[in-house]
Amino acid sequence: MDLPFIAATMARRGLLMPGNPVRIVRQFGALGRWGFGLAGELRQAAARSPERLAVIDDERQVTYAELLAGSERTASALNLRSGERVGLLCRNSARMIEALIGITSIGADPVLINTGLSASQLATVAKDQDLKVVIHDEEFAPQLALVENTEKIRADKIQAGRSKDLLPPAKPGRTIVLTSGTTGTPKGARRPTPGGFRPLCSVIDRIPLHAGDRILLAAPLFHTWGFAGLQIALALRATIVLHRRFDAAKVHESLIRNDVDALIGVPVMVQQLMDLGERERVTSLRVAAVSGSALPGGLATRFMDRYGDVLYNLYGSTEASWVSIATPADLRAAPDTAGRPPFGTTVKILDEDGSEAPTGTIGGIFVTNEMLFDGYTGQEAKNPEKSLLETGDLGHLDDTGRLFVDGRQDDMIVSGGENVHPAEVENLLAGLPQIREAAVIGVPDDQYGQRLAAYIVLRDGEKLAPDEIRDHVRRHRARFCVPRDVIFLDTLPRNATGKILARELRDSGQ
Known part of the structure; x- marks a missing residue:
C-alpha cells in the first residue's frame, strides 16, 4: 500500500512536524479546495508559513504571504477565460512565479517558453499554441516582433490589479512545457496535475530534500526539471533562491551567502562550477540534484570529491517526468549510471520484438508512472491509461538493477x-x-x-x-x-x- 510509504517519507522529510493547529487546518483546507497543482501548493505554504521567505531573487525578497498576494494581483489583472493559453517568456524570478501561478489560479493554461528561442520560432510557437497573451521580460520585446494576433504584456507592468481572494476555477489551469526543440519547432507537452502526495514522496524519498530547506533553483523554470523543482519547493515550503542568469562564480558565492541546502540544476552547470577550480567550501550544501542531459564521464566523481557526496542525477524527460534517480552511492559505484526507478515507477528494457531484454543487453527504455504527460497540444491524450511510454532512448540494466542510458535511438x-x-x-x-x-x-x-x-x-x-x-x-x-x-x-x-x-x-x- 502507498499510505505507509507516503507517511514515512513525509515524516522523514519534516512535512509532518507539529505546528499551529489553526494554520495546519488552513493548510490542508487549501489543498482540499485548490488541489496539488501550483495554485494549491502556494496556498498551503502561505497558510502554514506566511512569514517564511518564499523567494530570494536578484531584485527582492518576498514571503509566502506576499508571493500569494502577488499571484492574486496578477490573476485579477488578466482578462482571461478558463482554458485560454498564456505564454510566459521570462527568466527565473519571483515575478515569473507570480505570473505562472496567477495564470493557473483563474483556470488559464500557462505555456512555458524557452528563453533561447529565435524570433521566428517564437512566432511559430505563438501560432501553434494559440496564445492569447505573452507575458515577457523587457529584454525579450525585440524577439517578439514577429508574433502577431497575440497580446504582449511586460511582466513588470502586469500587477496593476488589487489583490483579492479568488475562488478555485471550475477547471484548473494546465501547465504546458515545450520540448527542447533541438531538432525543430518545439512541441507543447501537457503536464499532469499531481493527484496527491505520492509523486512528491517518490522524488524526496530518493533525493533528501526537507521542509523549510533553502533551495537554489538554477535550472530555468521553463525547463521540465526547473518546473519540477518549483513544484517540490512549494510543497516543502522551502525558501527558493533564484538568479536571472546562471553564472558559476556568482552561484558559488550565492550558495555560501544564502546558506543554501540544495542546488537544482542541469549537468552543464555542475561542469561550470567545477571549472572554477578550488574555492571556499560550501558547507551547507546537502543536495545537488541535476537532470536534463547525461553527466559527462568522470564529472560525478570529481564533483563529489570537491563538494562531498551530495550529487543526485535524475533521468527523465518532458514526456515521462522521471524514469530513474541515481544517488551518490550509485554514482560512486558507477559514475555513468542513471540510477534506479523511484517508488511507483516501472522501467523496462525492450528489444525490437517488444520482449524484455536480458540484463546487460541494450534495448529501448520504456517507463510508466503516474506523472506521464497527457499528450502534445493539438493531439488527443497520448497515454490516458498511463501504460508504458517509450522514451526514445536506448539503455541497459546491470545485475544490481541500475539503469544505464546508451544514447538516443535516432542517434x-x-x-x-x-x-x-x-x-x-x-x-x-x-x-x-x-x-x-x-x-x-x-x-x-x-x-x-x-x-x-x-x-x-x-x-x-x-x-x-x-x-x-x-x-x-x-x-x-x-x-x-x-x-x-x-x-x-x-x-x-x-x-x-x-x-x-x-x-x-x-x-x-x-
Whole structure:
C-alpha cells in the first residue's frame, strides 16, 4: 500500500512536524479546495508559513504571504477565460512565479517558453499554441516582433490589479512545457496535475530534500526539471533562491551567502562550477540534484570529491517526468549510471520484438508512472491509461538493477554495417583529463554510409592531437567506433537548458 510509504517519507522529510493547529487546518483546507497543482501548493505554504521567505531573487525578497498576494494581483489583472493559453517568456524570478501561478489560479493554461528561442520560432510557437497573451521580460520585446494576433504584456507592468481572494476555477489551469526543440519547432507537452502526495514522496524519498530547506533553483523554470523543482519547493515550503542568469562564480558565492541546502540544476552547470577550480567550501550544501542531459564521464566523481557526496542525477524527460534517480552511492559505484526507478515507477528494457531484454543487453527504455504527460497540444491524450511510454532512448540494466542510458535511438548510426552508439565514444573521451567537453555524432560518409565525428573542447593549457584521440578510442573500443573526424572547438553549442545542438556541430565541422 502507498499510505505507509507516503507517511514515512513525509515524516522523514519534516512535512509532518507539529505546528499551529489553526494554520495546519488552513493548510490542508487549501489543498482540499485548490488541489496539488501550483495554485494549491502556494496556498498551503502561505497558510502554514506566511512569514517564511518564499523567494530570494536578484531584485527582492518576498514571503509566502506576499508571493500569494502577488499571484492574486496578477490573476485579477488578466482578462482571461478558463482554458485560454498564456505564454510566459521570462527568466527565473519571483515575478515569473507570480505570473505562472496567477495564470493557473483563474483556470488559464500557462505555456512555458524557452528563453533561447529565435524570433521566428517564437512566432511559430505563438501560432501553434494559440496564445492569447505573452507575458515577457523587457529584454525579450525585440524577439517578439514577429508574433502577431497575440497580446504582449511586460511582466513588470502586469500587477496593476488589487489583490483579492479568488475562488478555485471550475477547471484548473494546465501547465504546458515545450520540448527542447533541438531538432525543430518545439512541441507543447501537457503536464499532469499531481493527484496527491505520492509523486512528491517518490522524488524526496530518493533525493533528501526537507521542509523549510533553502533551495537554489538554477535550472530555468521553463525547463521540465526547473518546473519540477518549483513544484517540490512549494510543497516543502522551502525558501527558493533564484538568479536571472546562471553564472558559476556568482552561484558559488550565492550558495555560501544564502546558506543554501540544495542546488537544482542541469549537468552543464555542475561542469561550470567545477571549472572554477578550488574555492571556499560550501558547507551547507546537502543536495545537488541535476537532470536534463547525461553527466559527462568522470564529472560525478570529481564533483563529489570537491563538494562531498551530495550529487543526485535524475533521468527523465518532458514526456515521462522521471524514469530513474541515481544517488551518490550509485554514482560512486558507477559514475555513468542513471540510477534506479523511484517508488511507483516501472522501467523496462525492450528489444525490437517488444520482449524484455536480458540484463546487460541494450534495448529501448520504456517507463510508466503516474506523472506521464497527457499528450502534445493539438493531439488527443497520448497515454490516458498511463501504460508504458517509450522514451526514445536506448539503455541497459546491470545485475544490481541500475539503469544505464546508451544514447538516443535516432542517434545510433550504421557504419559499414556495424551499429555504433555515439554516446559510448563520447563518454570514453570525456574521461580523458585533457578534455573539458566532448560530443560525438554521426555524419554522412560516401563509403560507409555514416561515420563518427568527435567535437572536442580542451581544458585551458592542454593539448591533444587528433591521432591521440583516435588512438585512445582504438585501444578501448572496436575499430568502427574510432572517429575519423576530430574537430576542436572553443565551446560546444548548447540551447538554454544545456543540451548540445547537433545541427550546429555539423555546421561547424564543414
